[in-house]
Amino acid sequence: MNLQAEAFSSGADRAPHKKNALKQRDGAIFRFREIGRRLRVRVYVSMLALALLALDFAGVKVAFAADAQIDVKIGFVRGPHSRDTISILDIPADDDGIAGARLAAEDNNTTGKFLGQSFEIEDVKLKDGDDPLKAFQSLADKGVGLILVDLPANQLLAVADAARNKNKDILLFNTSAYDDSLREENCRADVIHVAPTYSMLADGLTQYLVWKRWPRWFMIKGSHPEDELFAEALRHSAKKFGAKIVEERTYQDTGGGRRSDSGSVQTQRLIPTATQGAPSYDVLIAADESDVFANYLPYRTYDPRPVAGSAGLKPTSWDPSHEQWGAYQLQSRFFKLASRGMNARDNQAWVAVRMIGEAANRTGSNDPKTLRDYMTGPDFSIAAFKGQKQTLRHWNQQLRQPILLGDGRMIVSVSPQEGFLHQVSELDTLGFDQPETKCKLQ
Structure with missing residues (x-):
């Protein structure tokens, strides 16, 4: 009886101690969690401060929701594209060109929403006979x-001169004209050239052919003015890098459709005859920017030789098969769109459009003059999934860029090639360099 009472008393005495221990444990856990929460808050605040500091060092003006929204409106004047092609696969889509601009606007808006910026494309599609000056106006x-x-x-020159005569700043972006004259004797200060030049394309191809020894x-050129422009760029490039054109012929465009029911039969007979009798050569070069004959050349020449230029191995700024340096994700997003x-x-x-977005992000402005000054300055570059950051040549406002060499199925190589060196940028081995330029921006 006494033992039971003692045991009961002992258990009762221990109960308050157990409760106190539990309270102490819970208090310690709470304090530990509170310390952890405060540490996390401090870490998050520090990370945010570092991020903002990094943006500030990079030149980005961070815009908060309380700041004024900056709307960046981008016009797109696009002329009709020829549907006369040898292959039905090359017939241009109705949204040719503008689809890329729309995707870039989406990309810009992804970043812009955090910076108080929005980007919008206003498309003006011209028909045959429409006046581009009215569209610009x-x-x-x-x-x-x-x-x-x-x-x-x-037409680009006419629009550029009209823009220059306006009383307000206007900045144009050349997205399709490859003519070297636009960057040389006919250069304009209000035009940024995103498309490469014929000389850049020719040099990119020539470097690879010289590297291959x-x-x-043997060159065959078309009879249209743009064919001669590419042919002249190839002649200049051959001389520049030590290649030799052993013979040159002209393919006369006599009109008619590019495709017919008997096309393959006719070309199988005509092309061997047209390419017969040339001196010994390594590559048949085609200069056919009008798409009249070049795509008939591969596998039909009299001598078994590779074809390059406007058919076969083609130099280009971009190709649907390009997937290196993260390009696959861009290709996927574009295909989805x-x-x-x-x-x-x-x-x-x-x-x-991405160049505009990058400059707007960095300057916090939508003013054309402010954006141009930044783009042509030393701090501007654009990542375009081609292995190198791309910048503008300040002397003619041409975008430096690698040239892809593709065969229609995959990328064979990318120029500039190894061993072609330059004191400023290897990208300046492509096209006319500053000492050669005739450009005087005005």
Whole structure:
């Protein structure tokens, strides 16, 4: 009886101690959790401060929700594209070019929403016979000062001169004209050139052929003015890098359709005859920017030789098969948007809009003059999934860029090639360099 009472008393005495121990344990856990929470808050605040500091060092003006929204309106004047192609696969889509601009606007808005910026594309699609100056004027009257231009060289020049005569700053982006004259004797200060030049394309191809030790060329050029422009770029490039054109012939365009029911039968007979009798050569070079004959050459030449230039191994700014350096994700996003592959015209428009987005992010402005000053300055570069950051040549406002060499199925190589050196940038081995330029920006 006494033992039971003692035991009961002992258990009762221990109960308060157990409760106190539990309270102490819970208090310790609470204090530990509170310390952890405070540490996490401090870490998050420190990380945010470091991020903002990094943005500040990078030149980005961070805009908070309380700041004024900056709306960046981008016009796009695009002319009709020829549907006369040898292959039905090359017939341009209705959204050719503009699809790339729209994707870039989406990309810009992804970042812009955190910086208080929005980007919008206003598309002006011209029909045959429409006046591009009226289209430009309509955009300018709406206050659009950033305009992508997908027009032939003569029309681009007319728009550039009209823009220069306006009383407000307007900046144009050339997304399709390859003419070297636009960057040389006919250069304009209000035009940024995103499309490469014929000389850049020719040099990219020539470097690879010289690297392969295929220096002897048999060249066939078309009879249209743009064919001669590419042919002249190839002649200059051959001389520049030590190749030799052993013979040159002209393919006369006599009109008619590019495709017919008997086309394969006729070309199988005609092309061997047209390519017969040339001196010994390594590569057949085609200069056919009008798409009249070049794609008939591969596998049909009299001598079994590779074809390059406007068919076969083609130099380009972009190709739907390009997937290196993260390009696969860009190709995938574009296919999701447009239900087709991204071509050079799409990509050049994409790069132009991304350049605007990058400059707007960095300067916190939508003013054309402010953006131009930043783009042509030493701090600007654009990542375009081609292995190198791309910058503008300050002397003619041409975008430096690698040139892809593709065969229609995959990328064979990328220029500049190994061993072609330059004191400033290896990208300046492609096209006319500063000592050669005739450009005087005005």
